Amino acid sequence: xxxxxxxxxxxxxxxxxxxxxxxxxxxxxxxxxxxxxxxxxxxxxxxxxxxxxxxxxxxxxxxxxxxxxxxxxxxxxxxxxxxxxxxxxxxxxxxxxxxxxxxxxxxxxxxxxxxxxxxxxxxxxxxxxxxxxxxxxxxxxxxxxxxxxxxxxxxxxxxxxxxxxxxxxxxxxxxxxxxxxxxxxxxxxxxxxxxxxxxxxxxxxxxxxxxxxxxxxxxxxxxxxxxxxxxxxxxxxxxxxxxxxxxxxxxxxxxxxxxxxxxxxxxxxxxxxxxxxxxxxxxxxxxxxxxxxxxxxxxxxxxxxxxxxxxxxxxxxxxxxxxxxxxxxxxxxxxxxxxxxxxxxxxxxxxxxxxxxxxxxxxxxxxxxxxxxxxxxxxxxxxxxxxxxxxxxxxxxxxxxxxxxxxxxxxxxxxxxxxxxxxxxxxxxxxxxx
Amino acid sequence: xxxxxxxxxxxxxxxxxxxxxxxxxxxxxxxxxxxxxxxxxxxxxxxxxxxxxxxxxxxxxxxxxxxxxxxxxxxxxxxxxxxxxxxxxxxxxxxxxxxxxxxxxxxxxxxxxxxxxxxxxxxxxxxxxxxxxxxxxxxxxxxxxxxxxxxxxxxxxxxxxxxxxxxxxxxxxxxxxxxxxxxxxxxxxxxxxxxxxxxxxxxxxxxxxxxxxxxxxxxxxxxxxxxxxxxxxxxxxxxxxxxxxxxxxxxxxxxxxxxxxxxxxxxxxxxxxxxxxxxxxxxxxxxxxxxxxxxxxxxxxxxxxxxxxxxxxxxxxxxxxxxxxxxxxxxxxxxxxxxxxxxxxxxxxxxxxxxxxxxxxxxxxxxxxxxxxxxxxxxxxxxxxxxxxxxxxxxxxxxxxxxxxxxxxxxxxxxxxxxxxxxxxxxxxxxxxxxxxxxxxxxxxxxxxxxxxxxxxxxxxxxxxxxxxxxxxxxxxxxxxxxxxxxxxxxxxxxxxxxxxxxx
Numbered sequence: 004x005x006x007x008x009x010x011x012x013x014x015x016x017x018x019x020x021x022x023x024x025x026x027x028x029x030x031x032x033x034x035x036x037x038x039x040x041x042x043x044x045x046x047x048x049x050x051x052x053x054x055x056x057x058x059x060x061x062x063x064x065x066x067x068x069x070x071x072x073x074x075x076x077x078x079x080x081x082x083x084x085x086x087x088x089x090x091x092x093x094x095x096x097x098x099x100x101x102x103x104x105x106x107x108x109x110x111x112x113x114x115x116x117x118x119x120x121x122x123x124x125x126x127x128x129x130x131x132x133x134x135x136x137x138x139x140x141x142x143x144x145x146x147x148x149x150x151x152x153x154x155x156x157x158x159x160x161x162x163x164x165x166x167x168x169x170x171x172x173x174x175x176x177x178x179x180x181x182x183x184x185x186x187x188x189x190x191x192x193x194x195x196x197x198x199x200x201x202x203x204x205x206x207x208x209x210x211x212x213x214x215x216x217x218x219x220x221x222x223x224x225x226x227x228x229x230x231x232x233x234x235x236x237x238x239x240x241x242x243x244x245x246x247x248x249x250x251x252x253x254x255x256x257x258x259x260x261x262x263x264x265x266x267x268x269x270x271x272x273x274x275x276x277x278x279x280x281x282x283x284x285x286x287x288x289x290x291x292x293x294x295x296x297x298x299x300x301x302x303x304x305x306x307x308x309x310x311x312x313x314x315x316x317x318x319x320x321x322x323x324x325x326x327x328x329x330x331x332x333x334x335x336x337x338x339x340x341x342x343x344x345x346x347x348x349x350x351x352x353x354x355x356x357x358x359x360x361x362x363x364x365x366x367x368x369x370x371x372x373x374x375x376x377x378x379x380x381x382x383x384x385x386x387x388x389x390x391x392x393x394x395x396x397x398x399x400x401x402x403x404x405x406x407x408x409x410x411x412x413x414x415x416x417x418x419x420x421x422x423x424x425x426x427x428x429x430x431x432x433x434x435x436x437x
Numbered sequence: 438x439x440x441x442x443x444x445x446x447x448x449x450x451x452x453x454x455x456x457x458x459x460x461x462x463x464x465x466x467x468x469x470x471x472x473x474x475x476x477x478x479x480x481x482x483x484x485x486x487x488x489x490x491x492x493x494x495x496x497x498x499x500x501x502x503x504x505x506x507x508x509x510x511x512x513x514x515x516x517x518x519x520x521x522x523x524x525x526x527x528x529x530x531x532x533x534x535x536x537x538x539x540x541x542x543x544x545x546x547x548x549x550x551x552x553x554x555x556x557x558x559x560x561x562x563x564x565x566x567x568x569x570x571x572x573x574x575x576x577x578x579x580x581x582x583x584x585x586x587x588x589x590x591x592x593x594x595x596x597x598x599x600x601x602x603x604x605x606x607x608x609x610x611x612x613x614x615x616x617x618x619x620x621x622x623x624x625x626x627x628x629x630x631x632x633x634x635x636x637x638x639x640x641x642x643x644x645x646x647x648x649x650x651x652x653x654x655x656x657x658x659x660x661x662x663x664x665x666x667x668x669x670x671x672x673x674x675x676x677x678x679x680x681x682x683x684x685x686x687x688x689x690x691x692x693x694x695x696x697x698x699x700x701x702x703x704x705x706x707x708x709x710x711x712x713x714x715x716x717x718x719x720x721x722x723x724x725x726x727x728x729x730x731x732x733x734x735x736x737x738x739x740x741x742x743x744x745x746x747x748x749x750x751x752x753x754x755x756x757x758x759x760x761x762x763x764x765x766x767x768x769x770x771x772x773x774x775x776x777x778x779x780x781x782x783x784x785x786x787x788x789x790x791x792x793x794x795x796x797x798x799x800x801x802x803x804x805x806x807x808x809x810x811x812x813x814x815x816x817x818x819x820x821x822x823x824x825x826x827x828x829x830x831x832x833x834x835x836x837x838x839x840x841x842x843x844x845x846x847x848x849x850x851x852x853x854x855x856x857x858x859x860x861x862x863x864x865x866x867x868x869x870x871x872x873x874x875x876x877x878x879x880x881x882x883x884x885x886x887x888x889x890x891x892x893x894x895x896x897x898x899x900x901x902x903x904x905x906x907x908x909x910x911x912x913x914x915x916x917x918x919x920x921x922x923x924x925x926x927x928x929x930x931x932x933x934x935x936x937x938x939x940x941x
Contacts, residue, residue, distance in 0.1 A: 101697055101806040102835070124703055148645070157644065159653070160622055175894045181802045183619060183834045183874035185608045185657050186882075186889055187916065188898045192621075192653025201649075213703030244674075270746035325645040329563035358564070358643045388646045408648030410637040414904060415649045421900040434648045 007040040010084065014041050017057055018050060022091070032086050034066050035079035036396045042068075044091030048174060048205060051087065055203075055427075056172030058085060064430045065170075067199035069110060069141030072133050075313075076145055076392065077198050079399050081431035089140050089203065100125060103211050104163065104180055109140030109204040125211040128155035128246075130302075132310035140204040146196030147392070149306040153357045154246025154265065155212070158195065164208035165191045167201075170423045180208040193418070200433045201422045215265035219275055220298035221245075223282055223290045225258040228336060232258060244356070245274065249305050252339070252351035261301055308352045309363050313393055320364045320371060320394045322378060326387030328358040335360060337381045347374070361392065368398040375402050383407075408434040464502065467523065471505050471547070474515045479506040479553070490548050494536040494595075495881055501528065501542035506553045510628060510636055510666040513549065517664065518634030520547055526913045527632075529660040531571065531603030534595040536798060537879030539607060539659045543914040549664060551602050557581050558667070565672045566625060566642055571602025571665050578670075587672035590617040593875070594783065602665050608657030610875035612782075613739070615833040616707040617673065619875070621656040628667035629655065632906045642669050654901060659877055660912040662905035676741035679707075680751045681775040682768040684758040688733035689713055689828075693809045695736055695761035696832045700805070702757065704750050709833030710737040710782050713812070716789060716827045716840075720781045723788035728781070729764065736763075736832070737782050739775075785829050786840070792825065793842040797854045799861050803870030805835035814864045815839050822857045824850075836874035837865070863888060878916045886918055 007026075014023065024032060024042035032042045045051040058065050064082040068074060069089050094108035096116060100123035107116055113127075114135035120126050130149030131142050143165075148157050164178030177190040194201055225232055232250065245262035252258050262278060264271045275292070282290040293301070304311070309321035326334050335353055342349040347367050353360035367374050371394060378389040391404040408415060412435055419426070419437045431437075464482075471480045481487060481504040491498040507513045520527045526546030533540045542548045555572035562585035569578060575596040579588040592611035593599055599609070605627065610619045617623075626640030640652035655662055686692040689711070696709055712720070712735045721728045728735065736758070740750045751768060758766050769775045789796060803811050812828060815837070819826035830837040839861055843854040862872055866888045873882055886895060895917060902909070 099804065099806065101700060102804040103700065104804065124701075156622070159644075159650070160618060169897070173893050175897045176890070177894065177897070179871040179889070181804060181835055181870050181874065183610050183614065183802050183831070183836050184871050185610075185619075185875055185877050186872045187878060187886065187895070188662075188901050189608070189621065189654055189657050190897060190901060192650040193901075195650055195653070196647070197649055213705065216703070267746055267749060269749045270743055273743050273745045323645075325641075325643055327561075327564045327642055329561075359645060386642065388641075390647055405647040409639070409641065409646055411639045411648060411651045414637075414639075414651055418649060418651075418901070418904045421904050422897070 010040040013061075014043065018043060018045070018054055022046065022050065032068070032071070034074045034083050034086065035399065037080055037083040039066065039083045039086040041084070042086040042088065044088040046091050046093065048092065048168070051092065051203070051205075052168055052172035052174060054087065054172075055168060055170060058427055059171040059425055062425050063427060065427045066429055067140075067144070067203045069138030069144070070112065070136055072137050072310075073141050073145045073147070076147075077429070077432035078404050078436070079396060079432070080429060083430075087203065089138060089205075092205070098123060098211075104182070104208060105211055106180060106206060106208050107139050108206055109138060109143075111139050113137055113139060113142060120211055121214065124214050126214050127158075127161060127209060128212050129158050129161070130306045132307050134306065139207055143195055143204055143207060144197060144199045150247035150249050150263070150302065150354060153248060153354060154244070159192060161210045162191050162195065162207060163210055165194060165204055166206040167194060167204055169202045170425060170427045174205065178208065182210055198429055198433050200419060200429045200437055202428070215267070217264075217266060217268045217271040218295075218298070219264045219271050220293050220301070221262045221264070221275060221278055221282070221290050222293045222301075223260040223286055224288045225260060226287065227256050228252070228258060228339070232260070232332065245278070247302070248354065248356045250351070250353040250355060251305070252335070252353065254348045254350050256339070261305070263298070263302065305352055308361055309393055315395070318366060318368045318395055320367055320398065321392040322362045322364065322375070323359065323390045323392045324362070324378065324382050324387060325359050326382055326385045328356055330385040330387070331355050331358055331360065334382060334385055334387065338362060338378065341377060341381070345370075358387075368395055371398040372401045375406075379406055403435075405434040463523070467519075467525070468503060470519055471503060471516065474519065475505055475507050475512050479508070480504070490530070490533075490550075491541070493530075493533040493538060493540040495538040495541065495879065497538050497541060497880055499541040499543040500545065501548035502545055504548040504550055506550050508553045510630065513551075513630045513664055513666050514634040514636050516547065516549060517630055517632055521633050521908065521910060524908075524910065526910050527664075528912050529602070529606065529664045531600035531606070532574070532595070532598045534599045535603060535607055535877060535879065536800065537607075537873065537877040537881040539877050539879040539912070539915060540603070541880060543880055551664070551666075552600065554666065555600075560585060560587070560672070562587060564642065565674070566669050567672055568667060568669050569601050570667060571600060571605070573601045575599050575601060575604060582672050583675065586675050588675050589670060590614075590623055590673050591620045601668055601670065605656055605665055605668055606658065606660045607875075607877045610831070610834070610836070612708040612710055612831060615709060615831070616705050616741075621653065623671050624652060624656050624668060625671055626669040627652055627655055627665050629663035629665055631663050632908055632911050636666070640669070657877075659879060659915055661902060661915060662911065664911070676743075676747075678744040678747040678770065679739060679741045679772075679775065680747050680768060680770045681778045682738045682751060682754060682758070682766060683778045684736045684738070684763040685729055685732045685765040686734040686736065686761070686763055687731065689812055690809055691762040692734035692736045693832065695758050695763065696808075697806070698757040698761055699738065699754055700833070702753060704740070704753065706738050706740045706750070706754070706833065708737065708739040709831070711735065711828070711830045711832040712782060712785060713828040715825055716785050716829055719788040719792055719827065720785055723791055724781060724784055726781050732764070735781070737778060782829070789827050789840055789842065792827075793844050795843050795845045795851070795854070797841040797843070797858050799839045799841065799858045800836070800873045800876035801839070801862055801865035801870060802834070802836045802874030803865050803868040805833065807868040807870070808832060808835055808837065811837065811864055811868050811870075815861055818857050818860050818864075822853045824854055824857055826857070831874070834874065835870065859885070880915060883916050884918045886916070
């Protein structure tokens, strides 16, 4: 492959120089330490499409980029020639309140979408880490989810249609802009969480929801891991459930529980009352409602756990673990005991009702591989999985951050070969090196 | 605007309706082999016995050479391996209630009926999931789950007969998907047998495992990518309280207005169903509910949740209905009374059947705010062709089901009905909607696909098909235009009318 200079020369024949990020800034666009040979910010779909067509012919390794926050996700790329950004594309938000749908450009920041929707009394009820500043394309491509996914589902449940540009520059659409649609195969879901390995999302049609009128959070303090937590979890599964139920397990082993109730005044009041009854009879420390400000802070902390204070130079490792909700208590306990024995400080945020929890581990960079192996063994016993969501670049080299994608891997490989035959998108970053 | 497209190759094999040479020469041997796999009593091959399996809810037919009833994943795998080695098409089939021809053995060959794999293998109340075989009847799952205070949300109107496997294949909807979504929102994992007989589990009992969402691509794939032999589906807690309202309006516009008001208020009812004047008169004639004779539209709205919120929501909705000009409003909370309110809607199709010997049921979907305009255009088409068109619609979703009534004994009427149906589909697409909201493409609408998707869009879908089922032996001839007819939309031979015993 050509040197960065030759590479940029070739690019300058294709695209106006104003779309290229200056050489001096390339460093800040690196992907897990790999500095790209060029970074392009196309301003139109046509530019992007023509650029990709050339990249495809020349087999350049392309990394799609939204806000850039999720470039830390996945395995380190095997090769990066070109980073292609979506935020320079003309972004539009076409919102139809009476249809409860919106069409939004992939490079649009999530907070912009939300503030637009709020004017019509709606929202997209998802809360991925660093959500507000990330792009819609990035949110779809990484499918990182937050606490609200318990009550509202994930972005998958709101996606109605997509326009995507493929590796050879072909723009295609799938789905539509209606809430019920069975016209043809559903290809939209394949791009969710695919890390841009099958195409670059250009535009998404989404279903929106009415903004809840009332928002209350109950807090319960547990002294360490105790039986009351089981009741707390059961409560989260009752029909009086909240929209988010989370446990924060601190490094000292103390456990705090939070339940968030969203909806109409009458609905929230009834559910809060019922939750109080249930919890008061089973938990030593009395539950209480926290203030709006406190609640906002705590839900921010949970949503951004591991991401908010992540530093590339630090040694935090964030591992996400999934298993069945009924087994999560045992799995958390096993992880906690293992870390205590090995003196690894561990903090946990758990969403018992979703069957997901995240661990923040410090000082384990040198033993990351064995720690991850142990976590995977433990979770596999319960049919679960463990994904390393964030880790220092150096430590990532010794592990596969994704783990076992299940029996579908051969089909996944075949799909990738069909949709990106020259393998230009995100080389090596996805599952099993896809 | 009509989109012209070149011939799109579906697979390397072209099927005709004539059984393959291989089949004819070796029929006896193959039947024996199939019987060897599933047992003698589980293969039907006598022409008389095959007749009933030539149909689904579409009037178009296609007779298989044999119907096989496997009872295990292993048997399904063996049948597919055999079929694959002999180049024999296989059409998977659930209860055959589909309305787009998805379960018709259009290319002949083997029809693979999954109805004997009908066990609910496990209900896990703690994790709110169920592990089921594909032949489990939709309503049976909810009935079984109700012992744990749970239910399966997708509720196609055929739910007393249709199977979970069929629901997954067609991504079925139902009146209550306004709030809870369609089948794809409730399927977590699938055991699937690929065309070469290989068996694998895709997905997980809980979402979030890394890797492409292959389950998401399989749901709604109309039996063309694989045969589902088990499914893990999610269950929802039964609501504490349900209330149903029936409001009578003098015309469709007023009723649509009420729907808009409810949506704008921020409430999400579980269902918002509408019937037009022709439907109301037919229902009244057949069932005598006492609907006002001059009613122009009836709206059914259902809300669920906690008792307090349901009471609160219902009060608001009643007010909104009266504000929109409702002539009368009835509401009920007891299950028996609610069923009474639903009875007219549920019996609508049967009642409409009495108007004329035949009908063509169209499934179209538009942005909800366009419903009034589109219904106006639908009625103009009815006048233009001199054909009565009744409308039953999932108003909250923008999913309309115009039902074109005709008598095929009158010369040219069937063709006119088909043409009118095609125009309605085109109107839906032009209004920003699409071909089908819940019935599927199947045989019925495969030639309409170019109205929505261009060649590149379709070719990408083909790549998904080639990933899972490269030979094209699974349910061949469905979903994609053959090419011969796709160049000229107006000459297509639209295949079907909804048959007796179908549901909307």
